[in-house]
Amino acid sequence: MxxxxxxxxxxxxxxxxxxxxxxxxxxxxxxxxxxxxxxxxxxxxxxxxxxxxxxxxxxxxxxxxxxxxxxxxxxxxxxxxxxxxxxxxxxxxxxxxxxxxxxxxxxxxxxxxxxxxxxxxxxxxxxxxxxxxxxxxxxxxxxxxxxxxxTLRDESWHMMECGRYLERSENVLRLLQSVSQKVPEQNKASYAFTLAVLKSAGGYEAFRKLDQEEFCMEGVARFLLLQEKFPRSVQFAVTSFEQHLKAMRGQTDTSGSALERVIRMAGKARSELGWIDRNEIHLDSLGDVLQQLMATSRQLGDSIAKYFFSPGREVIA
Structure with missing residues (x-):
């Protein structure tokens, strides 16, 4: 390709x-x-x-x-x-x-x-x-x-899906960064406020079915970051990004070592997400967690640009 x-x-x-x-x-x-x-x-x-x-x-x-x-x-x-x-x-x-x-x-x-x-x-x-x-x-x-x-499940499909899932993870992080700053102190956010955040990601019904969390901003943040079964969570998006990269093994002309480096980076990002303790995600720590995850996501975008695209082109998200 x-x-x-x-x-x-x-x-x-x-x-x-x-x-x-x-x-x-x-x-x-x-x-x-x-x-x-x-x-x-x-x-x-x-x-x-x-x-x-x-x-x-x-x-x-x-x-x-x-x-x-x-x-x-x-x-x-x-x-x-x-x-x-x-x-x-x-x-x-x-x-x-x-x-x-x-x-x-x-x-x-x-x-x-x-x-x-x-x-x-x-x-x-x-x-x-x-x-x-x-x-x-x-x-x-x-x-x-x-x-x-x-669409045929060839390298074209997998590359397009890589872009989609990387963008999805970043946008969920931006959403949480934006709205978490508006949550009143001591987690006294209104029901309507929290409901709007969850519905923006299409996750209200899924949250009710899959999660036993209290319906609050902290619980919604944990859901949107770590719920493996919800397609718009960061965990699901990063995992899917890694899977589409792996599917390009043997399909693309990009050197195997370059592709493997990006796959390893994606695997590391997925693993780091998996090791996050749900109890560590609360209003006081959420900003730091989101900032670290955003930095990781940008590194993945930079790596895709470095190994797959023409020299001199940048990925700007």
Whole structure:
């Protein structure tokens, strides 16, 4: 597999997953805003700093208002981390390697992009942001579901999935970093607050079925970090990332020693997660745990870039 093809596949996986996670996080903040007693401007400032670049926002706008922040984070093609930009990047990478993947995937991505490009922020606000976010999640899920259904399980598939699961682990960590900072002291977070966090990852029903934790922010954090059976947990994502790397043994032209080094790093990350004691995850220690896991995830991304992509290209998450 050529370097440029591997890179495009990896970033298709990352950008589609990032777009979905951004929408999920925005939806969480809308729920939190409705449950918040603070000033609107402080809420929007926090949203903009979590998903975007505050300095870039302040160069264009004088105040943090709903319409401006929503446009900046979702539909602004000049904002490097907006929803629309993620979809554009995924589409451009797919366009470069259309012959490597089923035509249906291109049709879905292109159609989704054309719909999103035509959406205006005033329509989103008037018709309900929650409905818009749901429509975006459905479009991205259709792309991923079709990929799962019809894509050959060759090196192209495994590289795309590596990008998707690495991005997923990082975005769950970002979600927890963002919301854990808002938890009131002594773990007195409201039920609605904690419920919004769990639902953002689609994990409410799974939490109730699989976990015996008390329904609090600490319990939700343990679930989203360590629950091996939940597909959106960090543990599940890192394990899947390692499995897709192992599946490329003998399928890719990348030197075996380089691939094995990345596999060993992924195995180490998975093992470190497995050794975390659930009782060690509490509000006082959560920030340090998340910071360490984020550093490990970035090292994995850097290693993929070093061993699989063209020299001089960086992985920027």
């Amino acid at each position: 050529l370097d440029r093809i591997a890179e495009s596949l990896f970033w298709i996986g990352r950008y589609t997953e990032r777009a979905e996670n951004h929408v999920r996080l925005l939806d969480v903040y809308y729920h939190l805003r409705e449950d918040s007693t603070g000033e609107d401007e402080s809420v929007w400032r926090r949203i903009a700093s979590t998903l975007g670049d505050s300095a870039s926002y302040e160069e264009r706008y004088s105040n943090y208002e709903e319409r401006d922040v929503l446009h900046f984070l979702t539909l602004d093609p000049t904002q490097a981390n907006s929803l629309l930009t993620c979809v554009i990047q995924a589409r451009e990478n797919l366009k470069k390697i259309r012959e490597q993947l089923p035509t249906e995937l291109w049709n879905l991505m292109n159609g989704f992009y054309l719909w999103l490009k035509g959406v205006h922020v005033d329509e989103v606000i008037q018709q309900s942001p929650h409905r818009f976010f749901q429509r975006v999640k459905e479009g991205l899920s259709a792309f991923q579901g079709t990929a799962v259904s019809i």
